[in-house]
Amino acid sequence: MERRAASERPDPFWDEARSGEGRGETAQVGKKVDLGSRDTVTYFPIDRSPQRQSGADGLLAGFSSPNEESNMTMRPLARAMALLGLVAVACAPATQPTPTSPQTGGAQPAGPKRAANQVLKIGTNRFPSGVTQLASAFNIQWYGAMFDSLVTFDKDFNIQPAVALKWELLPDNSAWRFTLRNDLTFSNGDKLTAEDVAFTVNEQVKERSPQWALSPLLTGARVVNETTVDLLISQRDVATLFNSPGWLIWPAKYYQQVGKDTFLTKPIGSGPYLLADFKPNSEIVYRLRPNYTHPYRKVELTEIVIRSVPEPSALIAGLRTGEIDFANGSQFLADQAKQAESQGLTVETKQVSYISILFSEEKVKGTPLENEKVRLAMNYAVDKAAIARTIFAGLSQPIGQYAVPEATHYNPSLQPVPYDVATAKRLLAEAGYPNGFRLENGLTFTNSPVNSQLFQAVQGFHREIGIQYDLDPVELGTYIDLAYGRGNRARPPMFEAGSSNTNGLFSFTWGFLKCQGGAGWWCVPAMDAAMEKALAETDTARRKQYLQEAVKALRDSWNMVYLVSTPQFNIYSKKVAGFSWTTPTYYSLDSVFITE
16 A cells, blocks of 8 residues: 555646736636745636546635643653654555535446445544634634635645635735625525625624634725625735635625624535534534535535544544544544554644744743743753654654744744753853742643643753743633633733644734734734735745745744644544545545445
């Protein structure tokens, strides 16, 4: 069996696409517009794309991040080492012919025999607190069954049509203009128009939703006509285009009729599925819309059930017994993934995320953490290579910046800070703390088995140089509120921070950290200046240079303890076919089907 990473699957359609150049021009069908490396967009009629005819593309955009979601004592790292083993990259399943949608009928191509019961049972330890983007920007794969996205990505972060058929940057750089399909309807019968797209964007800008944070220069939206909408930007900006796959379109009239609170629990969309049931913190059930043929999404599944399973061990057990078909998460231990593979399950992993400790500029004032030498000492004190080798069993690697090597913004000059206890203690002494200190407030992170092991290890390394603090694990909803400064809970001085290469740019991190309009964690003016240049730049090389400058400016502020990259897993049974993990954080369930 051929072993290959999920990202290595061939994509002949995009290899055959014609190239061309057209910056700032109206996009034409069949014309490829170069906005730089990994930023190329091609405009094809939806029903003429070979992938869309087969239903095998990534039209159901999804967003995930491993870092969106009682004091503990330190267990020695050696104890974790004894529990873990090396996991190999799983065998990728053979490419499956994509069937004709049950919505459209017709003969199915030869291939694995479809089961009569096309129900996909998903278990996840990253269960969202709601079923719209007001709850989270990082669980869109669980929302997209009932919603359609403005546009979507292919595996190389190229923008593909979805609700929008074409787009252009207006000559005065004031907006991205999208031309929409006119054949979509919401499940209540209302037609999807530009009014709905504009409402979706404006409502989330007003609510400061997590999705809005992905587009730091987006100011709102306006209707041009029924099939044309502008996404307004404060200055020339490519990030708004590359974050637009995350806009899942809401029905304006229905939302206004039922109100925000009802919509959060009983939303409707234009996608091929209806929300049949939602139990907070427990279960989401989608069922195929009756008597409806979606104009471009060709799906097989008649029902999708998503269950909250907090413990990774329970996910593996559910896969083994058949209670779960598909498990998603970043919090699997390496030995659990190895066990799953040995039991005949398909294991796919991508090393695309990174995790650090972020300091709050406001909350560290008047504490030892205000001193840059203390923060640098905390970087020298952590043996990141040991953490990567043991807790993540070699599926991770130490990082010295807020990026992994596969990311466009990765700066190769910024290597991980070496593990050097002597240097850490010297820096503490120079800062005036030769005997260390104790922090009154601890380190806040999302509660999970992997995070617990990781931050217990980090806590132990810091204790070795005399820095003591407690650990504060919190649930996902609390973590999100703290991250965005919502609710009444006081923001902690030390906070789990992680992200991934969500759109081929660095815009999410910047939107979160930027001095004006960010979440208020740490202002780095030099990063802001570099990011403004990068997001206005369409030339590949220059934009990459500016992005790397921004990452360096962030690193040089030493407002983080940089730790390791973190793997993401999708583990599923052999009866699940047709799944394609396109980009690390956007992928589709549309092409999935169940075999006998």
